Each structure stands twice: as structure tokens, then as C-alpha cells.
Amino acid sequence: MSDPTADFFEAIGRRGHERHLEEATGTIRFDLEHDHEVERWLLVIDRGDVRVSREEGPADCVVRSSRAAFDRIVTGRSHIYATWARNELRLEGDARLARLFQRLMPGPPGAHHPRDFAQERRRPA
Amino acid sequence: MSDGLVRLLDGNTFVVSEETGDIDASPAIPTGLFSFDTRFLSKWILSINGERVNALSIEEIEYFETRFFVIPTVPTPLVDISVSALRERTIGGNFAERLTVINHEPEPVDLRIRIDIESDFADLFEIKDVRNKTGRYYTRIEDGCLRLGYQRGMFCRETLISSTATAQVDERGMTYDVRIEPHGQWATEMQVKALGVDGRDLRESLQGRPGRARMQLREDLDRWLAESPRLTCDSATLAMTYRRSLTDLAALRFMPLTDGGRALPAAGLPWFMAIFGRDSILTSLQALPFAPSLAATTVRLLALLQGVVLDDFREEEPGKILHELRYGETIGFEEQPHSPYYGSADSTALWVILLDEYERWTGDATTVRRLERSARAALHWIDEYGDIMGDGYVWYQRRNEKNGLENQCWKDSWDAICFRDGRLPALPRATCELQGYAYDAKIRGARLAREFWNDPQYADRLEREAAELKERFNRDFWVADGEYYALALDGDGRQVDALSSNIGHLLWSGIVDESRAAKIAEHLLGPRLFSGWGVRTLATEEGRYNPIGYHVGTVWPFDNSFIAWGLRRYGFTHEAGRIAEGIIDAAEFFHGRLPEAFGGYDRELTRYPVLYPTACSPQAWSTGTPLLLLRTMLGMEPRGNHLVTRPAVPPSLGRIELLHIPGRWGRAGALGRAHPALTSRR
Numbered sequence: 001m002s003d004p005t006a007d008f009f010e011a012i013g014r015r016g017h018e019r020h021l022e023e024a025t026g027t028i029r030f031d032l033e034h035d036h037e038v039e040r041w042l043l044v045i046d047r048g049d050v051r052v053s054r055e056e057g058p059a060d061c062v063v064r065s066s067r068a069a070f071d072r073i074v075t076g077r078s079h080i081y082a083t084w085a086r087n088e089l090r091l092e093g094d095a096r097l098a099r100l101f102q103r104l105m106p107g108p109p110g111a112h113h114p115r116d117f118a119q120e121r122r123r124p125a
Numbered sequence: 126m127s128d129g130l131v132r133l134l135d136g137n138t139f140v141v142s143e144e145t146g147d148i149d150a151s152p153a154i155p156t157g158l159f160s161f162d163t164r165f166l167s168k169w170i171l172s173i174n175g176e177r178v179n180a181l182s183i184e185e186i187e188y189f190e191t192r193f194f195v196i197p198t199v200p201t202p203l204v205d206i207s208v209s210a211l212r213e214r215t216i217g218g219n220f221a222e223r224l225t226v227i228n229h230e231p232e233p234v235d236l237r238i239r240i241d242i243e244s245d246f247a248d249l250f251e252i253k254d255v256r257n258k259t260g261r262y263y264t265r266i267e268d269g270c271l272r273l274g275y276q277r278g279m280f281c282r283e284t285l286i287s288s289t290a291t292a293q294v295d296e297r298g299m300t301y302d303v304r305i306e307p308h309g310q311w312a313t314e315m316q317v318k319a320l321g322v323d324g325r326d327l328r329e330s331l332q333g334r335p336g337r338a339r340m341q342l343r344e345d346l347d348r349w350l351a352e353s354p355r356l357t358c359d360s361a362t363l364a365m366t367y368r369r370s371l372t373d374l375a376a377l378r379f380m381p382l383t384d385g386g387r388a389l390p391a392a393g394l395p396w397f398m399a400i401f402g403r404d405s406i407l408t409s410l411q412a413l414p415f416a417p418s419l420a421a422t423t424v425r426l427l428a429l430l431q432g433v434v435l436d437d438f439r440e441e442e443p444g445k446i447l448h449e450l451r452y453g454e455t456i457g458f459e460e461q462p463h464s465p466y467y468g469s470a471d472s473t474a475l476w477v478i479l480l481d482e483y484e485r486w487t488g489d490a491t492t493v494r495r496l497e498r499s500a501r502a503a504l505h506w507i508d509e510y511g512d513i514m515g516d517g518y519v520w521y522q523r524r525n526e527k528n529g530l531e532n533q534c535w536k537d538s539w540d541a542i543c544f545r546d547g548r549l550p551a552l553p554r555a556t557c558e559l560q561g562y563a564y565d566a567k568i569r570g571a572r573l574a575r576e577f578w579n580d581p582q583y584a585d586r587l588e589r590e591a592a593e594l595k596e597r598f599n600r601d602f603w604v605a606d607g608e609y610y611a612l613a614l615d616g617d618g619r620q621v622d623a624l625s626s627n628i629g630h631l632l633w634s635g636i637v638d639e640s641r642a643a644k645i646a647e648h649l650l651g652p653r654l655f656s657g658w659g660v661r662t663l664a665t666e667e668g669r670y671n672p673i674g675y676h677v678g679t680v681w682p683f684d685n686s687f688i689a690w691g692l693r694r695y696g697f698t699h700e701a702g703r704i705a706e707g708i709i710d711a712a713e714f715f716h717g718r719l720p721e722a723f724g725g726y727d728r729e730l731t732r733y734p735v736l737y738p739t740a741c742s743p744q745a746w747s748t749g750t751p752l753l754l755l756r757t758m759l760g761m762e763p764r765g766n767h768l769v770t771r772p773a774v775p776p777s778l779g780r781i782e783l784l785h786i787p788g789r790w791g792r793a794g795a796l797g798r799a800h801p802a803l804t805s806r807r
Contacts, residue, residue: 023495085452085457087278087457107433112435112437114442118514118552118616
């Protein structure tokens with residue numbers, strides 16, 4: 001069975017370093033509800049170096065949502081900020097860390113480079 | 126307030142009411158209590174014995190504190206008032222109203238005092254047209270409190286109203302039956318809390334901390350004023366305008382959830398109390414010599430929210446600096462793109478400019494080093510994503526064709542970019558000032574690369590690109606028969622040939638060839654553009670010129686402050702002084718609070734500046750205008766670790782002394798005296 005959330009976190013763990021998180025140091029824990037259980041992922045970030053584990057324990061920032069909602073986010077089908085704004089994802093602790101983490105989210109499928117978009121619009125129908 | 130509405134606020138929690146203190150929201154008069162882009166009260170009406178109240182007077186004490194004196198009858202000469210009421214209202218922490226009702230009679234009175242309460246939980250984007258909302262409303266009466274709620278999916282907002290005096294609570298309000306003794310009084314304090322998910326304080330749930338109480342707000346305002354540079358001057362108007370600007374700038378400070386209580390300027394009160402890329406950057410630039418902390422927060426926060434991916438709905442691209450960030454229901458359910466929305470083609474270059482200017486004033490090299498990756502991404506955006514046509518210019522064309530902005534420059538109304546004959550150009554569009562900003566960003570980026578990032582090759586490349594851009598721009602944008610720069614190029618490379626104020630920004634950026642600067646200055650101060658108060662957005666002979674057209678003929682104070690700065694950069698001290706003088710003269714008519722824009726009518730014709738009717742006042746970059754004009758008149762520039770001044774004060778302003786100017790030098794002073802024979806050019 002496909003598990004986009006696990007794929008996403010495991011890929012981060014394998015890479016071990018994220019250019020976009022070089023300004024970040026701290027811990028983020030994800031509590032994702034799935035089949036009445038809470039699936040936990042813990043990211044320990046040290047200036048871009050990221051260690052991923054399933055450990056429990058305190059974190060500077062805790063993100064809570066359903067696993068289904070998080071699956072949509074990590075596949076680019078939902079936007080993490082919009083999901084937060086409609087309360088499907090909750091945040092506790094260091095909001096800056098969460099905001100930096102958002103940089104790892106994929107964009108929506110099918111988005112255009114502005115140059116390609118302009119060319120498409122200029123092409124006679 | 127000229128529109129009969131009274132505003133009070135703390136950050137993006139604010140109340141807009143009628144002069145009685147009542148709130149009775151309608152599409153035409155959008156009053157209410159708002160927090161984080163949601164309306165929490167759409168009705169808050171006081172009545173005494175069934176009579177609505179009338180305003181006797183309003184005392185706006187501070188931006189977070191107001192007193193309303195009201196009576197339950199129409200004030201009539203020679204008729205004694207038997208009962209009056211005082212509504213003391215503050216915001217900060219919660220919205221609180223202390224209501225005192227006074228009996229002026231020698232007999233006791235029995236009164237039924239009532240507050241009608243309602244909330245439509247409208248999103249800020251729908252207040253002009255609250256549709257049938259998708260969610261479910263509910264009302265609960267609990268322990269003498271009234272709880273109003275709105276739920277859509279997991280999105281939840283609640284208003285909780287409590288009262289110190291015991292009230293009879295029903296679903297539509299609170300009633301008090303009271304007897305007041307002769308010459309006695311009765312009082313209650315009502316608290317209104319804006320709550321988010323799980324009934325938590327909205328600010329706490331969104332920002333991680335509750336709002337500030339009134340005492341904290343007052344201490345904070347006192348500290349802000351005490352830390353600001355001190356101005357003494359001959360002009361009473363300038364002194365009043367400066368004081369007003371400092372206080373308004375304090376009110377406009379917005380504390381984002383990610384920056385540990387530090388503030389940046391929001392765009393305008395009350396509807397634009399949000400993070401805007403362009404507005405926050407330009408206001409921070411204007412205020413740099415006065416309050417450099419604003420710039421520090423602005424560069425950091427905008428870097429944190431910098432674009433990473435391609436997203437058509439939000440018009441996001443890697444490295445791009447945002448346009449606007451919001452919090453409401455329409456954002457959550459992706460009916461509006463402000464999460465954030467990135468539809469502005471100038472904020473990215475302007476951000477680089479602010480970063481460099483910030484370091485020049487403050488010497489904060491740490492921030493510049495820390496933001497190297499963001500700055501490189503911003504500079505890369507200019508060439509990769511800004512250059513839609515692949516010809517070395519910055520262009521825009523919206524990809525969100527549903528609710529994205531058609532014009533993504535500061536003149537963002539639909540008809541702002543036009544040909545002389547009034548036609549609108551095809552997309553994409555490359556407005557001239559975008560090229561100036563890109564040029565300046567490259568020059569400044571080169572300085573940062575050389576001095577802080579240890580990358581001289583990159584610096585050389587940026588300088589080479591800037592020089593090529595300047596040469597290309599002076600060839601392609603120069604309107605030969607009019608001797609000025611075109612407003613824009615259209616998608617076919619044609620010059621959008623209207624004469625506009627945008628050419629003034631080009632002087633500020635330094636992209637204007639020396640040989641052409643005099644001609645540009647002549648246009649700016651010529652009769653087609655200069656109204657006597659300031660430079661019009663569009664020249665009087667253009668097809669779409671309208672003295673009260675938003676971006677096609679009005680005078681914008683902020684626009685003029687940057688134009689004056691540009692004129693000084695090229696040595697036109699006399700011309701810069703005339704603009705400063707005109708705008709400060711205009712400020713007198715607005716009691717020191719410059720509006721967003723005023724009419725482009727000739728000064729000789731109307732004798733006073735005609736107010737352009739907008740809902741937002743104060744507007745951040747209008748508030749910043751007197752500050753930048755002071756910098757311009759005093760010729761303040763950081764040179765190494767010193768503040769140098771080259772004062773050029775226009776004759777009518779006499780003497781200007783500014784003390785306690787913060788910067789890398791610690792604190793310094795500047796003194797300027799009008800010179801009777803201020804001559805043009807150096």
C-alpha cells in the first residue's frame with residue numbers, strides 16, 4: 001500500500017541535508033492521526049542537517065493533523081498553509097521552524113514557469 | 126474621521142464603528158470587530174429604554190483607546206438631557222467596553238439598557254458582499270455569557286461576550302434592568318473575546334501568544350516615541366506632520382507570528398493590516414533613518430516567506446518575495462490565493478535594495494551574511510522568472526486568471542498602465558520602474574557580494590549585467606518625440622508611451638543616463654505632471670488622465686517622496702525641495718496625516734488638496750513620506766561609519782534640526798537651514 005508520508009520522511013532521512021533548512025536548528029515532531037492511532041515522526045535539524053526518527057518526546061514545534069491530510073500535503077495536492085488556516089493542521093511551539101519546514105513541500109502538479117505560461121497564452125488558439 | 130467611522134486597533138485586531146460606538150455592519154458601511162481577517166462582531170448596538178443613542182462627542186485617546194459620549198435622544202438646544210452614557214473602549218488583549226450610564230435627574234430612574242449583538246463571521250474578502258456562507262452558525266448562552274460561533278469543516282471561529290454586571294442574556298444580546306439613584310450612575314464592563322479552534326484565544330492559537338493589554342500598549346508607544354529622532358523646526362506643519370507620522374507608524378506595526386514579537390509595518394489601516402511585500406519594504410526604506418528595526422524585521426520575515434516552488438494560483442516562483450499574506454476562511458479553503466499571494470513583480474528587487482540600504486545605515490553585517498542564500502535566490506528570480514520574454518527585462522503576466530492581479534506593479538489598478546491614447550497594452554507588460562529596481566538591485570547585490578559574501582566574480586557579473594540593462598533600457602524605453610521614458614513595453618515590444626510619474630522612480634534607481642536626467646526633472650516639475658502640490662501619477666494630456674483616477678491622475682505622497690529622493694540623487698536639489706514643500710503644504714490640510722492619494726487638480730484651481738476617497742487611513746507609505754522627505758531635504762547619507770548631511774531646505778521651511786538619528790554611528794544629528802538662493806543643479 002502506498003504511504004506518501006513515510007516516503008517523504010524517509011527520503012529526507014536518506015538525504016540527510018536540506019539546503020532550504022540551513023537557517024534552521026531545532027526539533028519538529030509530527031503527530032499524524034491514522035486509524036485511531038498517532039503516527040509520530042521526529043526531525044532533528046541542525047543548520048540544514050536533518051535526522052529523521054520515529055522517537056517520541058518533546059520538540060520545539062509540534063504539527064498535528066490526520067495522516068490523510070498530510071499525505072495530500074506531501075504530494076502537492078494540498079497546500080500546507082491553507083490546510084493550517086482551515087484548522088485541518090495545528091501547530092504548537094516555534095512557528096518559524098514550521099515555516100522553514102514548509103520550504104520542503106512540493107508545489108502543485110502542473111504549475112507553469114512564467115515564461116512557458118506566457119508562450120502558451122501568446123500561441124494563437 | 127472624514128467618513129464618520131471610528132477605528133481602534135492593535136495589530137490586525139481592530140474595531141470600526143459609527144461615531145456613537147455602535148456597529149451595524151452593511152455592505153456599504155463595513156463596520157465590525159475584526160481579528161486575523163475575520164469579522165467577530167457585525168452588530169453591537171446600545172439602546173436605552175428602546176432608544177438608540179446619538180453621539181455627543183468622541184475622544185480618540187490613542188489608536189487603541191477611544192471614549193464615546195452618547196445620549197439616548199436627539200440633542201436639541203434648550204432641552205435638558207436626563208440620561209447620558211459613556212462608552213470607554215479599548216483593544217489589546219480583548220476588545221473591552223466599559224459602559225457607564227449617568228442619571229442627571231434629581232429623581233431615580235428605571236432604565237432598560239440593552240446591547241444587541243450579532244456576528245456574521247465574514248471573511249475580510251467578502252465584507253462587501255457576504256454571500257450565503259457554507260458553514261454553520263450557532264449560539265450558546267452559558268454562565269451569563271453569550272457565545273456566537275461559526276463552523277465550516279474543522280474551521281471554527283467564536284465570539285465570547287461577558288459582562289461584569291449581571292445581564293439577562295438571550296441569543297441576540299444582553300439586557301440590564303437597572304434603577305439609578307438621583308445623580309447616580311451605573312456601570313458594567315463588557316469583554317469580547319475572539320476565539321479560534323477549540324475555543325482558544327485566536328491570537329494565541331495563531332500567533333502563539335495572547336494580545337497585549339492596554340498598559341503594555343501604552344508603555345510600548347511611549348518607548349517608541351522616546352526612541353525616535355527629535356525634530357525641531359520653524360514649520361509648524363512639518364512638526365505636526367512628523368509627530369503624527371511617528372504615532373501612526375507605531376499603530377501600523379504588525380507583529381508576525383514567526384518573529385518573536387518584533388514588528389514590521391503593515392500596509393494600511395484598517396483593511397490592509399497585513400503583511401504586504403511592496404508596502405512593508407517601501408515604508409521600511411522611508412523609515413530607515415528613524416526606526417531601522419522595522420527594516421530588520423521586514424527583510425527577515427520576507428526572506429522566511431520567500432517563494433520556493435512554482436504555483437500558478439499563488440503566482441509563486443522560486444526566490445520571489447510575496448505580495449500579501451492573510452489568515453481568513455477564504456484563504457484556508459483556497460477561494461483566495463493569499464497564503465501567501467506572490468503577484469507583484471517589484472517586491473523581489475525592492476527586497477534586495479532594502480537589505481543593502483539597511484546594512485548601509487545600521488552596519489548589521491550578520492543579517493546580510495545570514496540572508497545570503499535568500500538574496501542570491503532573489504537576484505536569480507529577476508533573470509529567471511521575472512524575465513518572461515527572455516530579453517533581459519522584468520515582465521509580469523498573471524497565471525491566476527481568476528483572482529490574480531492584472532497589474533503587478535505599485536500602480537495595480539486595471540487601467541493604470543496605458544498608452545497615450547488610452548488603449549491598454551497586451552500582456553505581458555514590463556513597466557519602466559521595474560527595470561530601474563532590477564538595475565539598482567544588481568548594483569547593490571554586487572556590493573553585498575563583494576563586501577560580505579566574499580564572491581567578487583559574482584559581484585563583477587552583477588555589475589556587468591546592470592550596465593547592460595541600463596544601456597538596453599535607455600535605448601528601448603526612451604520615447605524620442607516626447608523625450609521621456611515610456612511607462613512600459615507591451616508583449617510585442619512596443620513602447621507604452623504615456624508620460625507618468627514612474628519616470629521619477631527611475632531617478633531614484635540610478636538607471637537614467639546622466640545626459641537625460643535634466644529632461645526627466647523638467648518633465649516631473651512641468652505643468653503636465655506637477656500639480657503644485659506634487660507629481661501626478663499620469664500627465665494631464667494623456668488619454669486616461671483623470672484628476673481623481675486612482676492611478677491615472679491623482680497625486681500619491683509616497684510616490685513623491687521617492688521622486689524627491691531620486692531628484693536629489695541626480696543633483697536636482699531645488700526640484701526635490703519643491704516637491705517636499707508641496708507635499709508638506711498639503712499635509713497641513715490633513716492635520717499632518719497624509720492620505721494615500723489626493724486629487725491631481727491644479728493647486729491654483731482648488732487651493733486645497735482634494736481628498737481621494739479611500740477607506741484606508743493611515744496608509745503606511747504615506748505615513749513614511751514625511752520621514753523620507755526629511756532625509757531628502759537634509760541630504761542624509763551614511764558614508765562609512767558616519768552620517769553625512771548635505772542640507773537643501775526649501776525657503777518656506779526655514780530651519781530643520783533632527784537629533785538622535787540612529788545608525789552605525791550610534792546617534793547623530795543633522796541641521797539644515799533654508800538658503801535664500803537655492804539654485805538648480807549641484
